Amino acid sequence: MNGRIFSVVGGMFLLTVCSKGDRSAVQAAPPAPQPAAVSADGGTITGKIKFTGTAPRNPAIDMSEEAACKAKYKTSPTEENVVAGPANALANVFVYVSAGLPANAKYQAPSTPVTLDQNGCRYHPHVLGIMVGQPFEIINSDPVLHNIKAIAKKNRPFNVSQPSAGMKTTRTFSTAEVMVNLECNVHGWMKAFLGVRSDPFYAVSGEDGSFSIKGLPPGTYTIEAWHEKFGTQTVTVTIAGTESKPANFTFAAH
Amino acid sequence: MEAEDGRGQQVRAVWRFGGLAVSVGILLTAQPLNRLTAQDTTAGRVVYVKWCAGCHGDNGAGDGEGAHRMIPPPRDFTGAIYQIRTTASGQLPTDADLMRSIDEGLGGTAMPGWKSRLSDRQRHDVLAYIKTFSTFFADTSLRPKPLTFGKEPGGGTGADALKVGRQFYDSIGCRKCHGDQGRGDGPSAPTLKDDAGHPMFAADLHESWRFNGGGTVGDIYHRLRTGLDGTPMPSFSDLLDQKFLTETELWRVAEYVRSLSPAEAPVVRDVIHAPLVTRALPHSPDDSAWTAVDAYWFPLVGQVIRKSRWFSPAVSGVWVKAVHTADSIALRVVWDDRSQSPDTAWLGHVGRVLAALDPDEGTQEPPALWPDQLAVQFPVAIPTGMERPYFLMGSTSAPVYQWRWVSTARTAAVAGLARGIDRFDSLPSTGVGAQSVYDHGQWRVVFTRALASPDTASQLPFRTGRAIPVAFFAWDGSNGEHGTRMAISTWYFLALDVPVPARVFISPVIAMVLTLGLGMLVVWRAQQKTTFRRKQ
Numbered sequence: 001m002n003g004r005i006f007s008v009v010g011g012m013f014l015l016t017v018c019s020k021g022d023r024s025a026v027q028a029a030p031p032a033p034q035p036a037a038v039s040a041d042g043g044t045i046t047g048k049i050k051f052t053g054t055a056p057r058n059p060a061i062d063m064s065e066e067a068a069c070k071a072k073y074k075t076s077p078t079e080e081n082v083v084a085g086p087a088n089a090l091a092n093v094f095v096y097v098s099a100g101l102p103a104n105a106k107y108q109a110p111s112t113p114v115t116l117d118q119n120g121c122r123y124h125p126h127v128l129g130i131m132v133g134q135p136f137e138i139i140n141s142d143p144v145l146h147n148i149k150a151i152a153k154k155n156r157p158f159n160v161s162q163p164s165a166g167m168k169t170t171r172t173f174s175t176a177e178v179m180v181n182l183e184c185n186v187h188g189w190m191k192a193f194l195g196v197r198s199d200p201f202y203a204v205s206g207e208d209g210s211f212s213i214k215g216l217p218p219g220t221y222t223i224e225a226w227h228e229k230f231g232t233q234t235v236t237v238t239i240a241g242t243e244s245k246p247a248n249f250t251f252a253a254h
Numbered sequence: 255m256e257a258e259d260g261r262g263q264q265v266r267a268v269w270r271f272g273g274l275a276v277s278v279g280i281l282l283t284a285q286p287l288n289r290l291t292a293q294d295t296t297a298g299r300v301v302y303v304k305w306c307a308g309c310h311g312d313n314g315a316g317d318g319e320g321a322h323r324m325i326p327p328p329r330d331f332t333g334a335i336y337q338i339r340t341t342a343s344g345q346l347p348t349d350a351d352l353m354r355s356i357d358e359g360l361g362g363t364a365m366p367g368w369k370s371r372l373s374d375r376q377r378h379d380v381l382a383y384i385k386t387f388s389t390f391f392a393d394t395s396l397r398p399k400p401l402t403f404g405k406e407p408g409g410g411t412g413a414d415a416l417k418v419g420r421q422f423y424d425s426i427g428c429r430k431c432h433g434d435q436g437r438g439d440g441p442s443a444p445t446l447k448d449d450a451g452h453p454m455f456a457a458d459l460h461e462s463w464r465f466n467g468g469g470t471v472g473d474i475y476h477r478l479r480t481g482l483d484g485t486p487m488p489s490f491s492d493l494l495d496q497k498f499l500t501e502t503e504l505w506r507v508a509e510y511v512r513s514l515s516p517a518e519a520p521v522v523r524d525v526i527h528a529p530l531v532t533r534a535l536p537h538s539p540d541d542s543a544w545t546a547v548d549a550y551w552f553p554l555v556g557q558v559i560r561k562s563r564w565f566s567p568a569v570s571g572v573w574v575k576a577v578h579t580a581d582s583i584a585l586r587v588v589w590d591d592r593s594q595s596p597d598t599a600w601l602g603h604v605g606r607v608l609a610a611l612d613p614d615e616g617t618q619e620p621p622a623l624w625p626d627q628l629a630v631q632f633p634v635a636i637p638t639g640m641e642r643p644y645f646l647m648g649s650t651s652a653p654v655y656q657w658r659w660v661s662t663a664r665t666a667a668v669a670g671l672a673r674g675i676d677r678f679d680s681l682p683s684t685g686v687g688a689q690s691v692y693d694h695g696q697w698r699v700v701f702t703r704a705l706a707s708p709d710t711a712s713q714l715p716f717r718t719g720r721a722i723p724v725a726f727f728a729w730d731g732s733n734g735e736h737g738t739r740m741a742i743s744t745w746y747f748l749a750l751d752v753p754v755p756a757r758v759f760i761s762p763v764i765a766m767v768l769t770l771g772l773g774m775l776v777v778w779r780a781q782q783k784t785t786f787r788r789k790q
Contacts, residue, residue: 065441145427147488150344151449156396157335158344159481161488163426169492174395185486186430188445 043239045247046212049090049205049225053253055082056229061121061189068143069121069187079189080126081229082253089209090251092127093227094195096178096202097213098234100221107199109133113170116182116192118146118162123182123192127228129202130194133172140167146190151181155196178226193228225249298383301376306384309364314387322612324364325566327452334388335449337482338467340400343489346390348398352381362457362464362570401479401491406471407502410509419510422503426490428511431456436514437695439592442486444600444732449484453606456486458590458695459511461570463519475508520551520571525721525747528576528583535584536577539691539698544586547575554728554741559646560675562614566607567741568592568730572628578705578750583716585701585748587628587726594692595661595731596623607734624731626661627740628699631672631725632714632748642723645745647672655714657686657701661731664690667701671712675738681712705750718750 058078063070083091113135117124121142130136138148140162148169149159154177160169173180173196184190195202203211205225213223220238230251237245303312309328311317316330329336338355339347356377359367368377385391409415423429423436431446433439436459446454462469467477481489493499527548536543552574556567573588593600604621613619632655633643648654653671656678660668669684687702707715716722726743729735 145430147486149486149488153333156344156346156390157449157483159483159486159488160343160492161426161481161490163493164498167492167496167498185446185488186427186442188442 041242042215042217043242044212044214044244045216045221045223045237045239046210046244047095047247047249049093049095049209049211049249049251050088051082051084051090051230051251051253052088055084055088055253058082059189063121066121066142066144066187072120077120077122079191080122083126083207085207085209089205089207090227090230091205091207091209092125093205093209093211093225093249093251094127094129094179094193094202095205095211095213095223095225095247095249096129096195096197097199097216098178098222098224100219101199101201102219105199107131110200111135113137115139116148116194117141118148118184118190121146121184121187121190123184123190125192125204127193127204128195129204130173130196131200132174132176132196132198136171136173136194138162138169138171140165145186146184147186149183149185150194151183152177155180178224191228195226223247225251227251230254295379295383295386297375298379298381301372301380302383305368305372306380314384320364322610323565325453325607325610326363326448327450327610328364330450331384331387333449333484334385334390335484337484338477339398339480339483340403340476341398341480342401342491343481343483346396346398348400349381351398352384353377356381358468360466361468362461362466403472403476403479404501406475406505406509410471410505411513415506416510416513418503419506419508419513422499422507423510426493426499426507428507431486432459433592433695435694435696436460436511437590437592439695443592444597444603446486446603447606448486451606452610453603454485455568455592458570458592459514460590462512462515464570469512469515469519471505471508471512474511475505478504478508522552522746523550525749526550526574526576526724528578528585528748528750530718530751530753531577531579535579535582535702536586537584537687537700537702538689539586539588539700541700543577544575547577547586549573549575549588550746552726552743552746554726554743557646557675557738557740557742560738562738564735564739564741566611566733567728568733568735569728569741572726572728572743574726576748576750578716578718581706582702582704583750585630586698587630587701588696588698589628589728590696591626591728591730592695593626593730593732595626597732598623600732604732604734619734621734622736624729624734624736626697626731627727627729627736628659628697629727630657630701631655631727633723634671634712634714635710636714636717636720636722642745644674645725646742647675647678647727649674650677653712655712657688657703659688659690659699659701661690661692661697664688669703669713681709683708684713716750718752721747721749724748 058081061077061079085091109131114128114130115137117139119141140146143165145163147159147161150157154175155173158171176198177196179193179195182192182194201213201216203213205211216239218239218241220236222234223237224232224234226232233249235247237247239245307318309318309320310331314331316328318328321328334346336347339351341347357367357369359365390396429440430442431440438456438458440456443456446456448454457465467473478490481487490504494501551571553571554567554569556564558565569589569591575586577584601621608618608621634653634655643652643654650673653673656670656672658668665688667686667688668680669686670678670680672678685703685708688699690697690699705716707713723745725745727740729740
């Protein structure tokens, strides 16, 4: 009985999902909401992230066991270990303030959730940030079983199952941790990375490699950029007022 | 006086003993309180260093000396991530949960139960000490709360209930890892890893006696609700909250899973009885003639005697049936194996297995596509006394006779002589036949041969009514097993039963009739004599 209801719901979901024209790439979930509680004034750090050398090829994903996911792609899907834009721009880099904020500063977590979508047996987005205490909403847009396992060291881990489309699970994190790894064990290629911060000063680079962190109070900050394959890099930036300062990173593809 | 003195002593002794009992009682009741407040874990450390550190490591990081000899690896206590809990996914275990794992051990792993080896006090002490390895236990906001599980609904063993269980087994995706028939051979099975990247098997649901957290319906239901943290097994509790299925339906899944295993863990019986069949010898593994034949279970263990040793065998045991006709024997060996090796899908798993275990050679062997194998071993001749050849494939002076089957040549068996673990010489024209079936995580192989031997010097002639030593060896190629890396058994026996001849039943009757007749004759004669004397 329940199963039937869910399959109807799942079917409707699929219909809506599949009727959205071009399916060469599954559309990403709505972009993560901008962190709240950032004052309009304050400094901004913007930058471009690039890499030198040749990006490693992302392995193709064999989705033959999951026809429902495979049907969502026109061309064979690949993993997203290194997502590069034009002119060696590097996407999916998590950039955050690793040092320099006042130790006693408290930032209110927004109540709007950060959403991770499982669609086409891949995670959308692939790299994301969230604040301590902010709701983390995991949704399943695939009519197949996914389990979502969070592998954490400073936070408690979890591993929950979503066997059907339309399912939603909400969790929160209690401590800052870069990064919490998310994976699906049913589909060994599904991986996502979640930066948990106790402040709102973080961003994820887009396809053009750019990012910006707004509303920083005056101070000298260590800015760290994290990439799943290329490791981490840091720069130091001093913000004096409402100015905008650059912080560019160049990773080496090895 | 003396008597009174004695009584006085008795009274004093009673008082003394009573006082002692009371103080011991106070001590006992006060003890847990002391531990909670003072966190005195010195006593626990002593127990830990002596009994636990060898595997779990001095600092509780799961990196003791034995750690690289086992899959799954010993628990790393520093992360406070525990598989067997009554709490929600990601929560800390309760003290009772931890005590259960200490007391009972973890089925199917190297962790033994300590209830009979350590005292109550020692086990409580070591529990408190283990918790000090992680700061999570000190965080009062994380106090573990057991889930409410309810009671198992009735009617769970009927066919209809099991059908419901099977339906939800499919719909919640159990088969993805555990496979269509539950033998841990699902499409995702070759890719499974724990949090640290160690290789993991999906449980073979036909071996409930090897389940990590116990094999009862209740145990299985608890695992479905809590998940096994640190492993790929998720919690299914959210599905109840979201009304995807009801508690009763999830209980049905647990009941269905339980129904896949025998009601009781198999008990080893030393002698395989091969009855005489009058019809044709069953050559095929799925011949209906096999259903009427008794199955015997023999556990296998890793070969850890000769280098290269193997501490993590995948085949846990074999189920054996045997029959014979007037001139031939058929031996059917069945075992669960998640992979039909060689299979490229499992190559990554082989690499993870080899990386997780310390090799005897010092250098790590690269993963390869090894086949599955099985060997059945007999002595060259039926021994007359108690002495048998060395169980581990004989020796140069006393070889053993073996039938060897390899998954790459599925309908053939090689017979030959083993003269030690690393020397096998195949024999020409052996007359040993083999047929095999791979079916959803299970191999079924039938060996056949004539009872008489073409070469009695090296190929055992089978005789009825004799105890013929037999042993088994299995290799799972997709678990990195080949050569001396295998699962082994000790010697057991095979007996070709002969039908009991009719005279066995008739002769006692004749004997009884004769005895009775003779007895009556004696009594009659005695009575005759008495009558004669009276007359005189």
